[in-house]
Amino acid sequence: MNDALHQLLKNRHIWRGTEQAESSDWQGLASGYPRLDRHLPGGGWPQQALTEILLEHYGSGELKLLMPALARLSQINDPMDDSHADSAAGWIAWIAPPFDPYPPALAQWGIDLSRVLIVRPKKASESLWAAEQALASGNCAAVLLWSETLDDGASRRLQLAAEKGQSWAIAFRSLRALSEASAAALRIKVTAGTNGTDLGILKNRGGRPAVIHDYAAALDQYPV
Amino acid sequence: MLPANKSPATAGGSPTPPVKEQQSLSLELPVVKTTPAAIASGATPVARLWLCIYLPALPLEALHRDNEGIARAVFDDQDGIPKVLLANDVARAAGVRLGFPVNAALALLPALELVERDVQCERRTLFSLAGWAEQFTSFVVIEAPGILLLELAGSVRLFDGMQKLRQAVSTGLGEQGFSASLSIAPTPLGATWLTKAGRRVCIQDAANLTSALSALPLTCMDWPLPIYESLYGMGISRVGDCLRLPRQGFAKRFGVARLLELDRATGRLPDPRASYRTPEYFIADHDLDEELSNSDLILNVCQLLLQKLEQFLLKRQLAVQRIRFSIFHLQHPATSFPLSCVQADRAVKHWFDLLRIHFERLPLPAPAIAIRLRAGQGQPMSAKTDVLQFTKNDKQRQSLSIAHLIERLSARIGNHSVHGVSTVAEHRPQYAWRPELTLDRLPQCEAMSPGFEKSRRPLWMLTEPQPLAVRDGRPLYQGILSLEDGPERLETGWWDEDGIARDYFVATNPKGARFWIYRNRGKDRGWYLHGMFG
Numbered sequence: 001m002n003d004a005l006h007q008l009l010k011n012r013h014i015w016r017g018t019e020q021a022e023s024s025d026w027q028g029l030a031s032g033y034p035r036l037d038r039h040l041p042g043g044g045w046p047q048q049a050l051t052e053i054l055l056e057h058y059g060s061g062e063l064k065l066l067m068p069a070l071a072r073l074s075q076i077n078d079p080m081d082d083s084h085a086d087s088a089a090g091w092i093a094w095i096a097p098p099f100d101p102y103p104p105a106l107a108q109w110g111i112d113l114s115r116v117l118i119v120r121p122k123k124a125s126e127s128l129w130a131a132e133q134a135l136a137s138g139n140c141a142a143v144l145l146w147s148e149t150l151d152d153g154a155s156r157r158l159q160l161a162a163e164k165g166q167s168w169a170i171a172f173r174s175l176r177a178l179s180e181a182s183a184a185a186l187r188i189k190v191t192a193g194t195n196g197t198d199l200g201i202l203k204n205r206g207g208r209p210a211v212i213h214d215y216a217a218a219l220d221q222y223p224v
Numbered sequence: 225m226l227p228a229n230k231s232p233a234t235a236g237g238s239p240t241p242p243v244k245e246q247q248s249l250s251l252e253l254p255v256v257k258t259t260p261a262a263i264a265s266g267a268t269p270v271a272r273l274w275l276c277i278y279l280p281a282l283p284l285e286a287l288h289r290d291n292e293g294i295a296r297a298v299f300d301d302q303d304g305i306p307k308v309l310l311a312n313d314v315a316r317a318a319g320v321r322l323g324f325p326v327n328a329a330l331a332l333l334p335a336l337e338l339v340e341r342d343v344q345c346e347r348r349t350l351f352s353l354a355g356w357a358e359q360f361t362s363f364v365v366i367e368a369p370g371i372l373l374l375e376l377a378g379s380v381r382l383f384d385g386m387q388k389l390r391q392a393v394s395t396g397l398g399e400q401g402f403s404a405s406l407s408i409a410p411t412p413l414g415a416t417w418l419t420k421a422g423r424r425v426c427i428q429d430a431a432n433l434t435s436a437l438s439a440l441p442l443t444c445m446d447w448p449l450p451i452y453e454s455l456y457g458m459g460i461s462r463v464g465d466c467l468r469l470p471r472q473g474f475a476k477r478f479g480v481a482r483l484l485e486l487d488r489a490t491g492r493l494p495d496p497r498a499s500y501r502t503p504e505y506f507i508a509d510h511d512l513d514e515e516l517s518n519s520d521l522i523l524n525v526c527q528l529l530l531q532k533l534e535q536f537l538l539k540r541q542l543a544v545q546r547i548r549f550s551i552f553h554l555q556h557p558a559t560s561f562p563l564s565c566v567q568a569d570r571a572v573k574h575w576f577d578l579l580r581i582h583f584e585r586l587p588l589p590a591p592a593i594a595i596r597l598r599a600g601q602g603q604p605m606s607a608k609t610d611v612l613q614f615t616k617n618d619k620q621r622q623s624l625s626i627a628h629l630i631e632r633l634s635a636r637i638g639n640h641s642v643h644g645v646s647t648v649a650e651h652r653p654q655y656a657w658r659p660e661l662t663l664d665r666l667p668q669c670e671a672m673s674p675g676f677e678k679s680r681r682p683l684w685m686l687t688e689p690q691p692l693a694v695r696d697g698r699p700l701y702q703g704i705l706s707l708e709d710g711p712e713r714l715e716t717g718w719w720d721e722d723g724i725a726r727d728y729f730v731a732t733n734p735k736g737a738r739f740w741i742y743r744n745r746g747k748d749r750g751w752y753l754h755g756m757f758g
Binding site: 061120122 | 630641644647681682683684738757
C-alpha cells in the first residue's frame with residue numbers, strides 16, 4: 001500500500017470495516033473502564049464530539065460510566081501553559097439534569113466541585129441553546145445534556161459546537177431514540193441487569209458495534 | 225482651621241470623653257490663638273465663607289414652581305386637623321394664613337388649590353438642588369430641611385468676586401422658580417442664623433461676625449420652645465444678650481450643647497461639616513418619535529443608550545456590574561429587566577451582547593414609546609489585557625472566559641437557574657451541599673464531615689424524598705426493592721426544626737437499577753426514595 005493511502009487511513013473519519021481506525025494521531029479519553037476502552041477507537045471516549053447515552057431508567061449506572069473520565073477532566077491543570085492560568089478550562093456543565101447531582105458523591109469520585117456548573121433551563125429549546133453555548137465557549141471540558149427533544153438537526157449542531165469549542169458533548173436520551181438518526185460519534189445503550197450494568201455500543205465512529213456485559217466488573221477502586 | 229484650645233466636641237472621630245470633663249473644658253471662653261508652629265511655617269488659618277441658601281417655601285415649591293396666578297396652599301396634619309402650612313402669594317393676598325384649618329381656608333377662597341405636604345418630594349428637591357449647587361463649590365452641606373450651605377472661599381476667584389458669585393447662585397435659583405434668601409458668613413451656623421432672621425448680608429471678615437449676630441432675634445436659632453420662654457422671662461430677646469450671659473450659669477441652665485452652639489456660630493470653636501456628594505448614578509431616557517415594535521430598531525436605541533453609559537463611565541474611570549432597561553408602553557405597564565455581569569464592565573459591545581440574548585426571548589406586550597437605561601453604582605474599572613488577535617493558541621482566541629459564558633446563560637435563563645455547587649460539613653444528606661451562585665464568586669467547599677469517605681452516596685439525589693408504596697412489608701419502586709446494603713443510621717439535627725431519624729439502605733429493583741432509600745424511624749415508619757446510584 002502506498003504512503004498516500006496510509007496517510008488517508010490515519011484520518012479518524014476513515015476506517016476499514018473490519019478493524020478499528022488507527023489511533024496514531026488522535027487519542028480518546030480513557031474511560032477508566034478497560035473493557036470499554038478496548039472497543040473504543042483511540043482507546044477512550046471520543047473527544048470533541050457528541051456521545052449519546054440511551055437508557056431506560058435513571059439509576060442504571062449511567063453517570064458512573066462517565067465519572068472517572070469527568071474527574072480527570074475537571075482536575076486538568078495545565079502548569080506548562082501559562083496562558084490558561086485564568087481561562088479556567090475544565091468546567092463540567094450539567095444542563096437540565098433530571099435530579100440533583102449530589103456534590104458529596106461527585107467529590108467521592110474525585111470531581112473538582114469548583115468546576116461544576118449546573119444550568120436548569122425552563123424550556124427544552126433553551127436546554128439546547130445552553131448546551132451549544134457551553135460547548136462552543138471553549139471553557140467546558142464536558143457538557144452533559146438531558147433532553148427528550150434532540151432530533152437529527154440538533155445533534156448535528158451539538159456535534160459542530162463540540163468541535164468548535166474542543167469539548168465533549170454527552171447527551172442522555174431515552175431508549176425511544178433508538179430508531180432516530182443521530183449525528184453522534186458514539187451511541188451507547190445502558191441497561192441495568194441483575195448482574196451489573198450492560199453496555200451496548202450501537203454506533204461507533206472509527207470502530208465497531210459491541211456489547212459489554214457488566215462493564216464495571218472487578219473494579220473495586222471506585223466508589224459504588 | 226481655627227486652632228482653638230482642645231474641645232472634645234471638635235475632636236472628630238475620637239471617643240467622647242465623660243460628660244463631666246466636657247463641661248469643665250468648654251465652660252471657659254475658648255481663645256482663638258495661632259500656634260507657634262503655624263506662625264513659623266507662615267501658614268495662615270484657612271478662612272472659610274459659608275453661603276446659606278434658605279428656602280422658606282420649599283414645601284410648596286417642591287410640588288409646584290409655576291406661578292400662574294393660581295392660589296395654592298400646602299397643608300399637613302397638625303394634631304389630627306389638616307391645617308394650612310404654607311400659602312403662595314395669591315392665596316395670602318386673599319387672606320389665607322398659616323395655621324388656618326383647611327375648611328376655613330376653602331371657605332375664604334373656594335378656588336384655592338390644596339395639596340398635601342410631601343416630605344419625600346421635598347427631600348428629593350433638596351438633594352437635586354444640592355447637586356445643582358455643586359457647580360459653585362465642591363463643598364455643599366444639606367443643613368436642615370430647606371437649608372443648604374455652600375462653602376465659597378475657594379470659589380471666589382474663579383467666579384470673579386463674591387458679588388458675582390452670589391448673583392449667579394441667586395439668579396440660578398430664581399430661574400428654577402425657587403424663592404430663597406441668601407447670606408454669607410464665616411461660620412456655617414452664623415450664616416444659617418443670619419439667613420433665617422431674614423438678613424441678606426455678606427460678612428466676609430470674621431471680626432464683624434459677632435456684632436452682626438448679636439443683633440439677631442432669638443428665633444433664628446432652632447431651639448426648643450421652653451428655652452425661648454425662659455430666656456424671654458429673663459428679658460433676653462437677642463443673640464447678643466445670650467452671649468453676654470455668664471457662661472457657667474448659661475451652660476448649667478440651658479445645657480452645654482447650647483453654649484457650644486453659640487461658640488460655633490461666633491467662630492470661637494471650629495464647626496466641621498461633612499460635604500454632600502451627589503451619587504454618581506446613570507439614568508438616560510430616550511423618547512421615541514413613534515411607537516416601535518420592531519426589535520431591531522428598539523435594540524438600536526438601546527445601543528445608543530449604552531454608548532451614553534460608556535461615555536459616562538469612561539469619564540469617571542468606572543465600570544458597572546448591573547444595569548436595568550425599562551421599556552415603556554402606551555397602555556401596558558413598563559417592561560423592565562436587569563442585566564448583570566460577573567465582572568464590572570462598561571464596554572458597549574459586552575452589554576449589547578447580553579441585551580441581545582435577553583431580548584430574543586422577551587415578549588413585548590405592546591409597542592415601545594420610550595426606553596430608559598439605569599446603571600447601578602459604579603466601581604473602579606480594573607482593566608485587563610486582552611489576548612492579541614494573532615496569538616497562536618487558536619483555542620484561547622476563540623474562547624470566551626467562563627464568566628462570559630455564565631453571563632450569557634444567566635441573561636437568557638435567569639440568574640438563579642445557573643449555579644455551581646459546593647459541599648457543606650453536615651450529616652443530613654439533604655443539607656450536605658448547597659448551590660452557589662456563580663455570578664458573584666466561584667464556589668468554595670467546606671471540608672466534608674469526617675468518616676464520610678467510607679459511606680456510600682448516590683450520584684443522583686431527589687430534591688424532595690419520594691414516598692414509596694409498600695407490599696408485604698417491602699418497598700416498591702418499579703418492582704419490589706431488595707435491600708442490598710445497610711442500614712446506615714442517620715439520626716441528627718434534633719436541635720433545629722428539621723431533625724431526622726432514618727435508616728438508609730442501598731436497594732435494587734428487579735431491573736437492576738440501584739436506589740438509595742430510607743425508612744423513617746419516627747412515627748410513620750414509612751419508606752422513602754432519596755437518591756439513585758446513577
